[in-house]
Amino acid sequence: MRAGKGKTTGLIGVLALSAVGAGQAQERAVVGRTADGTVVESILLRDGTGMQATVLTLGAALHSLEVPDRDGAYADVLLGDATLKATLDNPQYFGTIVGRFANRIAKGRFTLDGRTYQVPVNNGPNSLHGGTRGFDKVVWKIVDAAADHATLQHVSPDGDQGYPGTLTVTATYALKGNGRLEVEYRATTDAPTIVNLSNHAYWNLSGEGSGSAMDHELTIPASAYTPVDASLIPTGVLQPVQGTAFDFRTAKPIGRDLRQGNEPQLLHGRGYDHNWVISRSPTREPREVARVHDPRSGRVMTVLSTQPGLQFYSGNFLDGSTVGKSGRVYRQGDAIALEPQLFPDTPNQPSFGSARLAPGETYVNRIVYDFSTDRTPPAR
Numbered sequence: 001m002r003a004g005k006g007k008t009t010g011l012i013g014v015l016a017l018s019a020v021g022a023g024q025a026q027e028r029a030v031v032g033r034t035a036d037g038t039v040v041e042s043i044l045l046r047d048g049t050g051m052q053a054t055v056l057t058l059g060a061a062l063h064s065l066e067v068p069d070r071d072g073a074y075a076d077v078l079l080g081d082a083t084l085k086a087t088l089d090n091p092q093y094f095g096t097i098v099g100r101f102a103n104r105i106a107k108g109r110f111t112l113d114g115r116t117y118q119v120p121v122n123n124g125p126n127s128l129h130g131g132t133r134g135f136d137k138v139v140w141k142i143v144d145a146a147a148d149h150a151t152l153q154h155v156s157p158d159g160d161q162g163y164p165g166t167l168t169v170t171a172t173y174a175l176k177g178n179g180r181l182e183v184e185y186r187a188t189t190d191a192p193t194i195v196n197l198s199n200h201a202y203w204n205l206s207g208e209g210s211g212s213a214m215d216h217e218l219t220i221p222a223s224a225y226t227p228v229d230a231s232l233i234p235t236g237v238l239q240p241v242q243g244t245a246f247d248f249r250t251a252k253p254i255g256r257d258l259r260q261g262n263e264p265q266l267l268h269g270r271g272y273d274h275n276w277v278i279s280r281s282p283t284r285e286p287r288e289v290a291r292v293h294d295p296r297s298g299r300v301m302t303v304l305s306t307q308p309g310l311q312f313y314s315g316n317f318l319d320g321s322t323v324g325k326s327g328r329v330y331r332q333g334d335a336i337a338l339e340p341q342l343f344p345d346t347p348n349q350p351s352f353g354s355a356r357l358a359p360g361e362t363y364v365n366r367i368v369y370d371f372s373t374d375r376t377p378p379a380r
Contacts, residue, residue: 026145031056032084038139040084043150047175050074051371058087059096059136060152060171062201064208064325067179067371070298075207077299079335080325092322093200096136097171097185098129100156100163101355102198103275103311103344106233110347112164112356113192119162124231129200131161136200140171149174158191165191165357179371187363194355195363196342198307202315202335205294205301209326213315214255214333219291220248220310222276226343226352228268234344236351238277246274251293254314254336271316271333275343279308281353286366290338295378304368305340308353313337340367 027044034040042063045053051074054064066074080094081087087094101119108119108127120131129136140152149172156167172184185197204213225246226234241247245257245266257263258271265274278289286304290312293300303310315337318330343352357363 027147028142028145034058034088034139040139041142043142043145045148045150045173045175047148047177049177051175051179051181053173053175053181055150055152055173056095057140057142057152058084059091059093059138060140060154061097061136062095062173062183062199065181065369067299068373070373070375070377075210075297076325077203077205077207077301079202079204079208079330082323082325082327086323090322091137093129093136095199095201097169097197098200098339099135099169099187099195099197100130100161100167101127101194101196101347102129102200102339102341103196104128104233106231106345106348108162110194112194112347115164117162117164126231126233133161135169135197143170144172148176163193165189165193167193167195167357169197181369181371183367183369185363185365185367187357188359188361189357190359192356192358194347195357196346196355197363197365198311198339198341199367200337200339202337203292203301204335205292205299206296209324209328209330212255212331212333213294213335214258215253215295216336217251217293217295218248218254218312218336219251220276220278220312221288221290222278222310223249224277226275226277226309227265228274228344230268232269232273232344234275234349234352236349241276246272246276248276251291255333258314258333269313269316272312272314273316274312275341276310276312277308277343278305278310278340281308282306282364283308286368289340292336292338293374295374298374298376298378300372300374302368302370302372303338303340304370306364306366307340307342309341309343311337311339311341311344313339340365
């Protein structure tokens with residue numbers, strides 16, 4: 001909720017708003033330091049209409065986003081830690097950029113140009129979101145910040161977490177007015193490598209700390225998804241969604257089919273934690289990959305991206321051990337993640353396409369979060 005109404009936006013609220021009072025074009029504040037003494041800053045963005053966001057330099061994280069409901073009341077729709085210490089002690093990817101390779105790589109191994117590379121295994125037998133020290137755990141440099149946008153940069157050296165090539169990455173967050181947040185991730189390399197970047201925001205359109213998001217109505221315009229094995233690595237099959245719990249081509253409440261005991265795929269990840277096949281290759285311009293409607297608040301979020309896959313995660317491992325920004329505990333299903341990206345384990349599955357980035361090329365993932373409201377009151 002708005003700090004002006006007696007609330008703060010988690011660990012950055014009070015400090016960030018002190019910069020607003022100073023009338024600075026760049027609304028930045030120091031929120032703390034990492035264990036090695038590196039300063040962590042926040043950046044407050046406004047679009048001039050009431051929508052506002054905060055970005056942290058730790059993990060280039062989208063830490064809060066305030067949007068109106070059907071009555072014009074603003075609320076923060078992103079989950080996040082209450083303190084910087086909580087984030088450092090127990091990183092959970094709240095709103096962070098994930099990479100060098102988002103999602104899972106089987107056994108942490110891949111072959112590139114005839115050479116096999118080993119990256120850290122940090123999720124059962126597999127590597128997840130770049131390894132033990134992925135991009136979510138580093139402090140990014142602010143290279144541009146203004147009232148409505150910010151660009152952060154991180155240079156990942158050759159051999160970082162076992163990945164080849166020096167990778168230079170930028171993350172740009174921009175409020176465009178009319179309820180639109182645009183995100184762009186770009187990367188270049190000085191040697192062949194693999195890249196897959198995405199944002200790992202946890203969304204609850206009723207507002208952070210408001211309880212379950214399983215009554216949100218979700219649409220994913222995909223006719224197939226990639227089933228996984230018990231360790232959540234895709235089997236390589238593109239499975240039609242028709243007739244399964246994975247069919248979101250027509251909007252339905254997320255929780256409607258979540259407890260189907262005859263669907264083994266829902267047992268592997270304790271719910272949805274799968275990739276939907278939006279297309280077979282990236283596109284130049286973002287197109288719709290998901291739409292979420294919250295009947296309670298009337299908030300609607302349309303997600304667009306240039307990437308071919310969408311990882312949908314139904315908050316299965318939120319276990320009641322995290323106290324969020326509002327002081328309330330997060331439990332299973334209290335938020336969802338929608339992560340546009342390449343298909344999981346693409347480096348080991350040629351039929352999924354290519355994650356290779358060569359010198360002279362630029363990796364780009366453009367993501368748009370477009371907010372609107374449904375004026376229809378919820379059914380009683």
